[in-house]
Amino acid sequence: DQQVKQNSPSLSVQEGRISILNCDYTNSMFDYFLWYKKYPAEGPTFLISISSIKDKNEDGRFTVFLNKSAKHLSLHIVPSQPGDSAVYFCAASGSGGSNYKLTFGKGTLLTVNP
C-alpha cells in the first residue's frame, strides 16, 4: 500500500519555464513533508519542507504548496535550469511513535532542456 504517490515518473520542461512536480498522500497522520533531489550515483539532498500548519513555503526558486484537504502537495521550480535535472522524491512523516521515519514516493525524473 503506497502511502506517498508520485504519479508522474518523468517530466520534461524547457529552461526558464516552470516545473511542477506533484505528490499525493493517503495517511492523514502525516504532518511534515519534504522534497529531496537526487543526482545519479549520489545520495539525496534535502531541498525544501513544509509543516501541515502551513500551506506554502518558499526558498528561492523553490516553492512547496500543501493542500491538506486534497492530501496533495506540489513543488514549483521557477525558473527551471538545466542543473535542476535530477530525480525528485517527495517524503512524509507523521505524529506518533515513529515520527522520525520518512515515507518516500517513487520519484519523478525531471529533465530541463536548454
Added chain:
Amino acid sequence: DVKVTQSSRYLVKRTGEKVFLECVQDMDHENMFWYRQDPGLGLRLIYFSYDVKMKEKGDIPEGYSVSREKKERFSLILESASTNQTSMYLCASSLRTGKQYFGPGTRLTVL
C-alpha cells in the same frame, strides 16, 4: 557542515558472500537509517535505529541485519548476498524527527 559517510562507493561481491556496509555520521544524531534505491521503486527502508543497540525493521528487512554499537556508526550486513540484492544502498541520519541527511550511497553488485 553535516556529514554522512559510507565506507565504499562501489562494491562487487559474489553470491553467498557476507557483506558489510558501514555508515558514519558526525552530527550526533540519534536516528540512523538504511535504504535501498531501485529504478521505479524509489527509496525503500530496510532497517533503522533510534538509539545505540536499538533497531527496528523497515519495509524490506529480509536478507539483511544491522548493528549499532556506537552512536555515530550504523552497519548493514548481508548475511549471504544474493543477486536480487544488487542495488544502491543509502544511509541517512536525523535528529529526533524530520529531515534526514544522506550519505553518498554504495552501489553494490552481486554476481
